[in-house]
Amino acid sequence: MPFPASAVSPPLHDGDQLAAVDIGSNSFHMVVARYTLGQLRVVDRLRETVRMADGLDGKGGISSAARQRGLECLARFGQRIRDIPSLRVRALATNTVRQLSSPQSFLVPAETALGHAIEVVSGREEARLIYLGVAHAQPPKSGQLRLVIDIGGGSTEFIIGRGFDQIERESLQVGCIASTRRFFPGGKISKKRWKDALTEIGAEFQQFAGLYRALGWQEALGSSGTHKAIGEICAAMKLTKGAITAEALPQLRDRLLQADHIDNIQLPGLSNDRRPIIAGGVLVLEAAFEALGIQRLMVSKAAMREGILYDMLGRGSDNDPRDASVASLTQRYGIDEVQAARVESTAMRLFEQVAESWALDDDDARQLGWAARLHEIGLAVAHSQYHVHGAYLIENSDIAGFSRQEQQVLAALVRTHRRGVPKAAFDALPDRLLLSARRKAALLRLSVLLHRAHDAQPIPKLEAIGNGDSLQLVISKKWIEARPLLRADLVSEPEDMAGLGVAFRPFVD
16 A cells, blocks of 8 residues: 555644645645644645646546646645655545546556545535635634635535534536536637526526525635636726625626637736636626525635645544544434444454554554444345445445545445455455455454344454464354354355455364
8 A cells, every 4th residue: 555545644743744635627736734732834835727627528538638737736746745744645636536437547647646645525525625624714703604615627515504514515516617618618608608508507506595595694705716816806897805796796797708709808807827717617606696695705715725634633633523424324324333332342352453464554443443333324224235235325425524435445344244245346446445445344244243143242252363365263162152153154254255355264262
């Protein structure tokens, strides 16, 4: 595993550096911060316009030019963070990589270029991190509701929250690059095209607009470069002093539409770098203003990259958002918490005995624990094939705090915790996670098997020995002979566990 993921950070000390890399559809960003007296102080920022979304072909592929731009940028970022430990670096990819039919074809060379693991996050997880970054940069007033909008290159996120907590999160496939390409093919713009596009995007926003309007908010903030650029244009046109208002936006749009082609757009304060995609950004924002009834939007300097940093602080403390998400799933699906605790306790007992020989770390322990807590989640659907149902629920749910790869690991563990192991069970995982996932699956299988009878009595003797791809289990002869069904299961388990690439041998003392 050459690039270990930074899922669980060890305790921070004064002077430690952290880095967050945001692999966006329009720009790549990196923020490096130093931990000092319990606070994060930004020491460096890097941003490059990459326009990865420009290379999407609509069929899950990406052009070699866009791919190369991304890899070259990541190589430059990698030089800056070469000396920062991998556990202090978190790199997240968003909409463009989510749309690839084969993400690993980009992620594998991208991780090599950056020198660190890269995770893919869902749109709603992206929204959570955006809100977290904005909330820390501009602390909200006590008790007030806040609307945060982030118009990226490929998607737009909408979040309503109070304090540092999100109440509602949405992510739609409309961004400044995607919308420019979709509604203004060939670069041609006109009032009719604009009106038709506004109607179409507005219809997409209606799926959540009613709920958002009902909740309401006391202030609205726009995150990302699109909002910053539009705010600067409004200020340069002397329409506002940097905010974006319901009165200013139509005037900006009318000025933009004086051009008949994107290349001819002339707006004060508009950079050449932003010109090719400003039409899509203004279009999405106008649709949002109309659908949600926004009157005034302030511009925030923070975005997902800052949220990643603060999320890393949470992951390295007792406030890991993933623990809360697992607890929420446990409640939502009525999981037997007593049985889950038994399985988790035994899994951790086995884990501690093989962790060193199997090169498993703290992150592996935490993932195994979550899988143990959730292994029966599929019973909420049906008892038959409940491990299959459970894997589907975990992989396809929006689980706050988890990246796609993390959910795929959990899904694979739940899928393989009983019965035969299908050949495709681990296909979604990158190679760097494959070996540890298979070994964690073996430990979970044994833990579930040992507690199949839901027996509350402790297991008197239990020793696991991991050596390469082999696993031995030593248990009390007296104890196992009193449980003939379990003994039969253990005898047949080596054949099933072979599908994990683990040679299992049950022994009795």
